[in-house]
Amino acid sequence: MLLNRQLNFLRNVYNKIPSLCYATVIKKKKKRSDKPFTKRFVDYQRVTVKGGKGGDGCCSFLSLFANEYAGPDGGDGGNGGHVILQADATSTSLAGLGTLLKGRDGVRGKGKHCHGKCAEHLYVNVPLGTLIKTEENELLADLANSGDMYLAARGGAGGKGNAYFLSNENRAPRTYELGAAGEEATLIAELNLIANFGLIGFPNAGKSTLLRAISRARPKVAVYPFTTLNPHVGVIKYDDHEQISVADLPGLIKGAHLNYGLGLSFLRHVERCLCLIFVLDLSHPQPWKQFDDLSYELEQYKPGLSEIPHAIIANKVDLPLAQKNLELLRKYSNLPVLPVSAKYLTNIDTLTEKLRNLFDDVKKK
Ligand SMILES: Nc1nc2c(ncn2[C@@H]2O[C@H](COP(=O)(O)OP(=O)(O)OP(=O)(O)O)[C@@H](O)[C@H]2O)c(=O)[nH]1
Ligand SMILES: [Mg+2]
Numbered sequence: 001m002l003l004n005r006q007l008n009f010l011r012n013v014y015n016k017i018p019s020l021c022y023a024t025v026i027k028k029k030k031k032r033s034d035k036p037f038t039k040r041f042v043d044y045q046r047v048t049v050k051g052g053k054g055g056d057g058c059c060s061f062l063s064l065f066a067n068e069y070a071g072p073d074g075g076d077g078g079n080g081g082h083v084i085l086q087a088d089a090t091s092t093s094l095a096g097l098g099t100l101l102k103g104r105d106g107v108r109g110k111g112k113h114c115h116g117k118c119a120e121h122l123y124v125n126v127p128l129g130t131l132i133k134t135e136e137n138e139l140l141a142d143l144a145n146s147g148d149m150y151l152a153a154r155g156g157a158g159g160k161g162n163a164y165f166l167s168n169e170n171r172a173p174r175t176y177e178l179g180a181a182g183e184e185a186t187l188i189a190e191l192n193l194i195a196n197f198g199l200i201g202f203p204n205a206g207k208s209t210l211l212r213a214i215s216r217a218r219p220k221v222a223v224y225p226f227t228t229l230n231p232h233v234g235v236i237k238y239d240d241h242e243q244i245s246v247a248d249l250p251g252l253i254k255g256a257h258l259n260y261g262l263g264l265s266f267l268r269h270v271e272r273c274l275c276l277i278f279v280l281d282l283s284h285p286q287p288w289k290q291f292d293d294l295s296y297e298l299e300q301y302k303p304g305l306s307e308i309p310h311a312i313i314a315n316k317v318d319l320p321l322a323q324k325n326l327e328l329l330r331k332y333s334n335l336p337v338l339p340v341s342a343k344y345l346t347n348i349d350t351l352t353e354k355l356r357n358l359f360d361d362v363k364k365k
Pocket of ligand 2: 207208209219220221227228248
């Protein structure tokens, strides 16, 4: 009888709220997106860092058998964790940094003199070459080598429990401290890739094709300009185990310093390069002008940047017009150009040899 009543009650409830009863049955698994997964490259990130809060001290009095007023026994709180940025050779982008980094809080103290645990520090990996700056563009740290660390925000100190305040004058202190708040700051993390060579050229000059030819890096190559939007780094390996890293950068155009094309924002990756490789396009009717324009734009970004040791390469020598343009290039400028075809691997061995010589010369100085 009782069971029947209960069943009727349940039936009534289920009829009134059908959506509730079927919700679990109807819910389908979310379909995965068909879009290919692409890793985001971030080279500039504004991040707020907050140290963990210290644990509060405890106010407690011990009461024992035959000793009701055994005195104060409130433990201290643990310290909050720091936020530490650490240069790591395996990181490639600042994408993992996020916008807020918060340290862990310390554990509060307890009675019987139990002190709270100090929080573990939060270590966040950033790529080599990350600059840490204030919002006013003041440089705070340069994390250039693997293992370099920057203490971005200190955790707050833990508060003292009331046992700490026991004195001859005050045998039953009720005073205890709250944990201190951690430091807080807003920082700018800027990534300056560290590569030995940087590829500089107009869009479609064949920079990415060249990087594919000389290294195992696989940047995207396409017929349209501005295919490369983020820098890629490849490594040339030599028989004597020497390695030279080469950074492929987005294309530069005339007027880039006025923010034409992709502007100059990515050129900070060039600043740390030991040498540059100017890639001229022989399918262009006046290739000699390309070098002047590229040098001018580099100078506009940072005076003296076009002066750093460089090699000049005339690419696409396989094209029918290329020979004529190469002669014109040699006629109108005294540049020591090396004709290559990145697509058909013409003169690539000579190029890698030339880069090695240049690299050795620069390292000797
Ligand atoms: N014939 C010929 N075509 C080439 C050569 N090198 C590159 N190309 C072609 O030129 C086009 C552009 O090449 P990319 O390597 O994407 O040029 P990029 O300089 O990286 O261009 P952005 O990334 O837009 O700056 C592609 O269609 C390549 O196949 C070459 O040596 N010979
Ligand atoms: Mg490219």
